[in-house]
Amino acid sequence: MQAKTAVVVGAQWGDEGKGKIVDVLSENFSVVARYAGGHNAGHTVIIGGQKFILQLIPCGILRPDCQAVIGNGIVLDPIAFLREVGKLRDLGVNVDKQVFVSNRAQVILPYHRMIELAAESAPGRQKIGTTSRGIGPAYEDKMARNGLRVVDMLNSNLLKTHIQNACHEKNAIAHALFGTEPLNPAQIYEEYVKAAEQLAPFVTDTAYLLNQAIRDGKSVMFEGAQGTMLDIDHGTYPFVTSSSATAGGAITGTGVGPTAIGTVIGVTKAYVTRVGEGPFPTELHGPEGEDLRARGHEFGAVTGRPRRCGWLDLPLLRYSNMVNGTEWLVVTKMDVLDSLAEIPVCVGYEIDGKRVDTMPADVRGLESIKPILTTLKGWQEPTEQIREYDKLPKAAQEYLRFLEKESGARIGMVSTGPDRDQTMALPDFAQALKSLEA
Ligand code: IMP
Numbered sequence: 309m310q311a312k313t314a315v316v317v318g319a320q321w322g323d324e325g326k327g328k329i330v331d332v333l334s335e336n337f338s339v340v341a342r343y344a345g346g347h348n349a350g351h352t353v354i355i356g357g358q359k360f361i362l363q364l365i366p367c368g369i370l371r372p373d374c375q376a377v378i379g380n381g382i383v384l385d386p387i388a389f390l391r392e393v394g395k396l397r398d399l400g401v402n403v404d405k406q407v408f409v410s411n412r413a414q415v416i417l418p419y420h421r422m423i424e425l426a427a428e429s430a431p432g433r434q435k436i437g438t439t440s441r442g443i444g445p446a447y448e449d450k451m452a453r454n455g456l457r458v459v460d461m462l463n464s465n466l467l468k469t470h471i472q473n474a475c476h477e478k479n480a481i482a483h484a485l486f487g488t489e490p491l492n493p494a495q496i497y498e499e500y501v502k503a504a505e506q507l508a509p510f511v512t513d514t515a516y517l518l519n520q521a522i523r524d525g526k527s528v529m530f531e532g533a534q535g536t537m538l539d540i541d542h543g544t545y546p547f548v549t550s551s552s553a554t555a556g557g558a559i560t561g562t563g564v565g566p567t568a569i570g571t572v573i574g575v576t577k578a579y580v581t582r583v584g585e586g587p588f589p590t591e592l593h594g595p596e597g598e599d600l601r602a603r604g605h606e607f608g609a610v611t612g613r614p615r616r617c618g619w620l621d622l623p624l625l626r627y628s629n630m631v632n633g634t635e636w637l638v639v640t641k642m643d644v645l646d647s648l649a650e651i652p653v654c655v656g657y658e659i660d661g662k663r664v665d666t667m668p669a670d671v672r673g674l675e676s677i678k679p680i681l682t683t684l685k686g687w688q689e690p691t692e693q694i695r696e697y698d699k700l701p702k703a704a705q706e707y708l709r710f711l712e713k714e715s716g717a718r719i720g721m722v723s724t725g726p727d728r729d730q731t732m733a734l735p736d737f738a739q740a741l742k743s744l745e746a
Pocket of ligand 1: 321322323348349350436437438439440441443444533534538547548549550583584585
């Protein structure tokens with residue numbers, strides 16, 4: 309590790325337990341920055357039995373001295389942000405002068421949700437199974453150079469004109485295409501001009517803040533949201549989110565250069581889950597999938613939807629490690645596999661009778677994958693109470709070694725439960741983290 313920075317990225321379809329891992333790792337960091345997505349993310353952290361679900365504010369905020377930055381790559385729903393700030397304050401968490409919002413982040417407005425809700429259920433449209441937070445339409449406006457940035461929201465004249473013009477256009481589109489009732493721009497303005505006042509103290513140029521922190525020798529973590537396979541470029545398009553969830557997003561989504569990234573840490577479950585529509589090669593449809601869902605409490609943190617479950621997919625993990633440049637892997641939810649006598653793992657794909665070791669780009673290819681499975685021995689012992697890697701059952705260590713060998717990245721940490729202390733770091737990773745401390 310050179311620069312004192314690390315990107316923490318989800319290696320699969322999100323929900324890998326990044327929230328908990330970022331929280332554990334943030335002990336070693338002075339600043340934690342989110343770089344993509346919005347309040348579609350739901351990071352669950354449990355501290356001393358108390359559960360926090362953070363959607364927008366980086367998990368670093370739960371450490372008293374850690375600064376939390378919302379980067380320019382985010383789409384920010386100001387109402388959701390202020391609600392989250394309020395909840396954190398109620399829990400006694402200090403947010404003032406600790407949370408910083410990029411002035412260049414894009415703003416989600418009510419018509420983004422309106423368009424998304426209407427479009428998702430419209431006949432003839434590809435259903436993605438989104439979180440209905442207006443994420444996609446907000447990124448569409450950003451790329452169409454038609455969005456509202458946080459800095460512009462703070463200017464009440466600009467805010468008013470933007471809402472008026474946008475409502476004029478969006479109401480007409482939503483009505484013509486989906487028969488939706490129009491939104492009232494005056495009402496939206498009233499609500500958002502008040503929100504802007506409360507948002508203003510948090511707003512700054514976070515690119516300068518982050519680059520200065522790096523120059524000052526502070527350690528900075530870039531917290532990914534969603535996961536590699538939901539990335540707009542590298543994921544299972546079109547069943548993806550609308551942002552750059554992979555490690556590259558940390559650059560464009562915060563305003564630091566690629567040479568400032570010290571290392572990349574991928575977080576992977578010991579098996580795989582996915583929420584929403586789209587291909588999933590190792591999905592289990594029967595009782596085995598239900599069993600993983602029940603043991604792993606696999607229900608969406610944001611929408612409560614049951615997550616689809618399947619066996620570990622090593623070609624997917626290899627692909628993910630490649631596009632992220634992952635150096636270290638953190639394996640979560642090992643305890644969910646505790647009771648199994650045998651654990652199937654996907655080691656390759658068969659498509660149209662041919663063995664393929666790479667990730668196909670097209671959905672048809674992805675859907676016709678037959679996973680080639682190998683079976684590893686289970687350990688059939690509880691691991692929840694184990695705190696040292698060497699004390700894990702032999703078969704669990706073998707499972708991890710196999711995962712490491714096949715995926716091409718080093719295992720740095722293993723998690724066997726939701727609490728902060730149900731985590732064990734391997735010595736080399738612990739050493740590497742120590743060298744990051746500012
Ligand atoms: P959107 O991000 O709301 O546009 O949803 C697009 C796809 O990404 C849907 O399949 C969602 O279920 C999925 N998605 C978005 N955020 C998350 C997350 O934090 N975890 C898991 N899946 C997510």
